Amino acid sequence: MTTATLTITWTAICSYSRLEAERGVAALVDGVQIAIFRTYSGELFAIGNRDPIAGAQVMSRGIVGTRGDTPTVASPLHKQVYDLRTGECLDVAGVAVPTYPIRRNGDAVEVAVDKP
């Protein structure tokens, strides 16, 4: 998997203070819709904004919480719950959303999207 040619391009999305705890925002990066979340403890996660079951770009509007120790978001349409760390759907086997690298750089929140 890891090769010398892999480069990561970080794109600044917004200020960290713009993010409310346990609530998402959507971002548009090179035509890709990304849902960005800040948990209660301040961790950041980025997943695809598209609900893979309903097909609508809504994941950023789901309710953030936990299942056991797993940070989660629930689709606002039909409430399937996804693991924010892996993108895996915890309620429907075999369904997942993509995840993206995310970091806090000073006050900026940045994500990395692979360029096709």
Added chain:
Amino acid sequence: MSEKKRLVVAGYGMVAQRFLEAFAEREAPGWSVTVLAEEDRPAYDRVRLSAWFDDYDAGALHMGGAPDGVTVRLKEAVTGIDRERKVVHSPSGETPYDALVLATGSRAFVPPIAGSDLPGVFVYRTLDDLAALKDWATADGRKVGAVLGGGLLGLEAANALKLLGITTHVVEFAPRLMPLQVDEGGGAVLKRHIEALDVTVHTGRGCAGLEGDADGVRRMLFNDGGSLDVDVVVVAAGIRPRDELAEPSGLARGPRGGFTVDAACATADPAVWAIGECAALSLDEAGGVCYGLVAPGYAMAEVVADRLTGGEATMARPDTSTKLKLLGVDVASFGAPFADGLDVVVTDQVTGVYAKLLLTDDAKTLLGGILVGDASAYPTLRASLGGPLPAPPLALLAPAGDGSVKAELPGTAQVCSCHAVTKDHVTDAIAGGCTDVPGLKACTKAGTGCGSCIPLLKQLLAAGGVVQSKALCEHFTYSRQELFDIIRVRGIRSFSELVTAHGTGRGCDICKPAIASILAVTNSGYILDGEEAALQDTNDHFLANIQRDGTYSVVPRIPGGEITPEKLIVIGEVARDFGLYTKITGGQRIDLFGARVEQLPQIWHRLVDAGFESGHAYGKALRTVKSCVGETWCRYGVQDSVGLAIELELRYRGLRAPHKLKSAVSGCARECAEARSKDFGIIATEKGWNLYVAGNGGFRPRHADLFLTDVSTEELIRTIDRFLMYYIRTADRLQRTAAWLEAMEGGLDHLRAVIVDDALGLCEELDAQMARHVGSYADEWQATLQDPQRLARFVSFVNAPGTPDPDISFEVERGQKIPARGPVPVTLGGAR
């Protein structure tokens, strides 16, 4: 078809209905079935006959009609049987049979007293009897009524007279009320209960005659020389079997009437059977005994259905146990309460509770008992009949006995006597996967008759290891009601405070909106400030309803469905300018679909400027109060239904609840606003308003129950205030008022005790809480538009605020835009 055997059922009451169902279940294609009924309607629930006085809705008592394939001929009473030719006679001719099941029931017994044929003297047996009684008693000038007979039926009739506004007397020849069911001590306690309801009880007094004229009955004469001026008399002196077909057809009768049958419910003629109250069941007694209770009748129906389809079922000695609520007082009698043996008697004059258990001399076997005032121990005790007591007698009679003792019933104990379901049947069903009461009802039929065994079913579920967890979700072990109390009593203001002290983790899509709803009521503020915003479902978060494509719909409030042309034009212009699909809703308002997140504030700017406010279509909150046009325009209307609907909608707008709340006001009994399908519905009467509660449409429709009659607007609103607040405090998450009331122990009576009689001393608090809501209401959309920080949330993309979601697209159908119907692929596999 002619080769089919012909089964004819004479009579169409509850037992006949049960027989038809039991026969249909056994699938006997070789039979064609015909029912000949005397009344002009199919079987109705005569046990609940008095419920007709709640709402005069005969349909509510309907029992579901005959199974498919059964021919029902109404107003075709069987008038004769020719057993030789195997035909029955009825007004329209002859009907041949291969098997005849007599289910002719009983008639009311009228003792031979002078004047019993006067106008204004009624019996209490059929819906027609009740309708005639109502017409008479509600006519002008009729004030005082007497019921002859202080038994079960007499007390039901007394209740009916009271409901009809009549000053009521009950006259019983025996020295106590309900002489067949209760003893002297129980009768005394019962009498005090009944007298507390302003019913005058005359025990030990006989009626010597009735006086009156062509205009009706005037006076009841007593056998002790006294008299009572009356305007109406109900004779409830007992019932007699309808066995007039016996003698002409040569069938044997029991010593006190009824068609004599053996343990198979067969008469001496192998083609003729008899079931229910018309059957004199002879197990070992000569000639047989008639049972005037529905449970033995049902058992006989099952026996004959089994026999006709090749089975060998026989009748066991019927259980004559009864439990009922008469004028709000629990009375139960079971087993043989008057037999010889040891008795244990508890009398509590303070609470008006009387209980007696009768045991064998060795105190090891329960023979019977009587309960008055509190019958909560009835299911356990009845199931223990003939066996050892599962706990010491006093522990069983203690009020609200806990569930642990009841699970120790023997497996053969009958849990549901209506359907003869034993504890073993129920535990087998639980082992087979039933996990709740509805499941057990479907699987075993237990609990589908009189319903008195439902508490026992719950206990057996719990004992069977089915955890009826009340925990809201993995983050809280408390029920919603408990969380409401914790938040209220401890003054908790935020989710974090609550989950830190009383829960685990950081919540989920189940607990967060539920807690947000509780906090909205206890904090009474804007629902999207601070941490509360993160708790809300997307609908509440964006104050709009999310649709399948991720767009939202907008519903401005149109109170009572009344709207000016100017406002209608504004809605039309907004829809046109933003390209929104419009549709009239079922709640008399207009839904505007297809708005993107960033359009919502712009749309609402226009709407708020024109005087609209949020309709809370997105919230678990009051939606609308529908109305018909009422007396203002309608020639039938008797009150201003639109005015009241607007007043109610404005009063309760924005009120957050465990689930959505719907209401309607109808201006007359024609009920054009469909108020009885609402959580709270109001129907105008000549004298005021009738309030109905806990109805809903939806997945499982339920008609609302009549709760108040002819009340003033003030009393109406006070009661609705309390109803709503009590619901908000105590219901489960996403439990509509209908399910809430159905799950409530004590049901409507309990609700009435709490919010009308203030039995829990809660009303002041409920009133204050509603006053706080009404006083602090502010339009959420106006509050949002006034605050730039709140508005900042309404963007499709945080890094491109002006850009709309490029994935949303529309097509056109019938001149309006709808979501594009593209394929909806599912992304499988792991993260890319």
